[in-house]
Amino acid sequence: xxxxxxxxxxxxxxxxxxxxxxxxxxxxxxxxxxxxxxxxxxxxxxxxxxxxxxxxxxxxxxxxxxxxxxxxxxxxxxxxxxxxxxxxxxxxxxxxxxxxxxxxxxxxxxxxxxxxxxxxxxxxxxxxxxxxxxxxxxxxxxxxxxxxxxxxxxxxxxxxxxxxxxxxxxxxxxxxxxxxxxxxxxxxxxxxxxxxxxxxxxxxxxxxxxxxxxxxxxxxxxxxxxxxxxxxxxxxxxxxxxxxxxxxxxxxxxxxxxxxxxxxxxxxxxxxxxxxxxxxxxxxxxxxxxxxxxxxxxxxxxxxxxxxxxxxxxxxxxxxxxxx
Ligand SMILES: [Mn+2]
Numbered sequence: 001x002x003x004x005x006x007x008x009x010x011x012x013x014x015x016x017x018x019x020x021x022x023x024x025x026x027x028x029x030x031x032x033x034x035x036x037x038x039x040x041x042x043x044x045x046x047x048x049x050x051x052x053x054x055x056x057x058x059x060x061x062x063x064x065x066x067x068x069x070x071x072x073x074x075x076x077x078x079x080x081x082x083x084x085x086x087x088x089x090x091x092x093x094x095x096x097x098x099x100x101x102x103x104x105x106x107x108x109x110x111x112x113x114x115x116x117x118x119x120x121x122x123x124x125x126x127x128x129x130x131x132x133x134x135x136x137x138x139x140x141x142x143x144x145x146x147x148x149x150x151x152x153x154x155x156x157x158x159x160x161x162x163x164x165x166x167x168x169x170x171x172x173x174x175x176x177x178x179x180x181x182x183x184x185x186x187x188x189x190x191x192x193x194x195x196x197x198x199x200x201x202x203x204x205x206x207x208x209x210x211x212x213x214x215x216x217x218x219x220x221x222x223x224x225x226x227x228x229x230x231x232x233x234x235x236x237x238x239x240x241x242x243x244x245x246x247x248x249x250x251x252x253x254x255x256x257x258x259x260x261x262x263x264x265x266x267x268x269x270x271x272x273x274x275x276x277x278x279x280x281x282x283x284x285x286x287x288x289x290x291x292x293x294x295x296x297x298x299x300x301x302x303x304x305x306x307x308x309x310x311x312x313x314x315x316x317x318x319x320x321x322x323x324x
Pocket of ligand 1: 033113132133163
């Protein structure tokens with residue numbers, strides 16, 4: 001299969017210029033990068049005189065609301081008919097098909113940074129291994145000559161901070177840090193933004209984290225860790241917010257790979273994190289999911305949890321064997 005190449009700046013410029021009403025689509029269960037990028041893009045394009053909404057599948061998580069602006073909505077105004085759709089941070093069209101389906105004849109511009117991006121859409125601008133879609137949008141729209149105002153810049157910085165885990169991950173490049181610096185120069189207070197993003201964990205969320213650590217089981221001689229959070233446990237904690245749990249598991253001493261399984265709205269989700277060359281992205285692809293080398297996820301129809309976890313664990317265990 002020949003992969004569709006990225007469209008040129010001038011092709012993207014033309015598509016944007018021709019559009020009047022633009023609908024931006026962050027992926028389902030939008031994370032900070034999706035909310036921040038989509039929100040920033042509404043600002044950038046509105047300043048350019050466009051009629052723009054970011055249409056999300058659900059309300060942003062309370063912890064991410066600081067990145068969402070007024071045009072970030074879960075319902076678009078009646079009669080709003082887009083002439084361009086922009087998918088944001090979606091590796092696959094499945095991640096936004098719930099909304100794309102209403103506009104089957106409208107062009108899609110696919111903006112993303114996942115190496116596994118299927119390059120769907122009529123126009124594509126994807127740079128795999130870039131820190132975040134936030135960074136991609138900053139670079140692209142800066143190059144195209146758009147003004148990125150303070151509000152947009154703040155959301156982009158939030159997207160970068162969240163997708164790099166505060167510049168922790170190897171996807172943090174020199175350009176990532178330059179962009180952060182440019183945004184700070186623009187008057188955005190990064191410490192204040194960090195406090196809002198990272199210093200506001202609800203007690204229920206921390207309780208679920210504690211329960212996850214308690215329930216964790218180790219494999220591959222402590223180099224791997226696994227935890228399953230069934231609905232009952234989430235109910236007991238009082239939240240279904242599993243954010244940051246898989247990262248906390250991975251950050252346990254000696255652990256190089258973490259697998260979190262959890263019930264989510266009638267489905268079973270797997271979230272994986274790893275260090276170095278342990279490629280969980282490939283494993284996710286094999287099971288019908290997606291992501292990056294060190295961060296990936298899969299959604300399963302809720303069937304047999306034991307069977308799914310056994311299959312996943314033995315596949316993950318084989319990663320270690322091959323490495324030794
Ligand atoms: Mn992202």
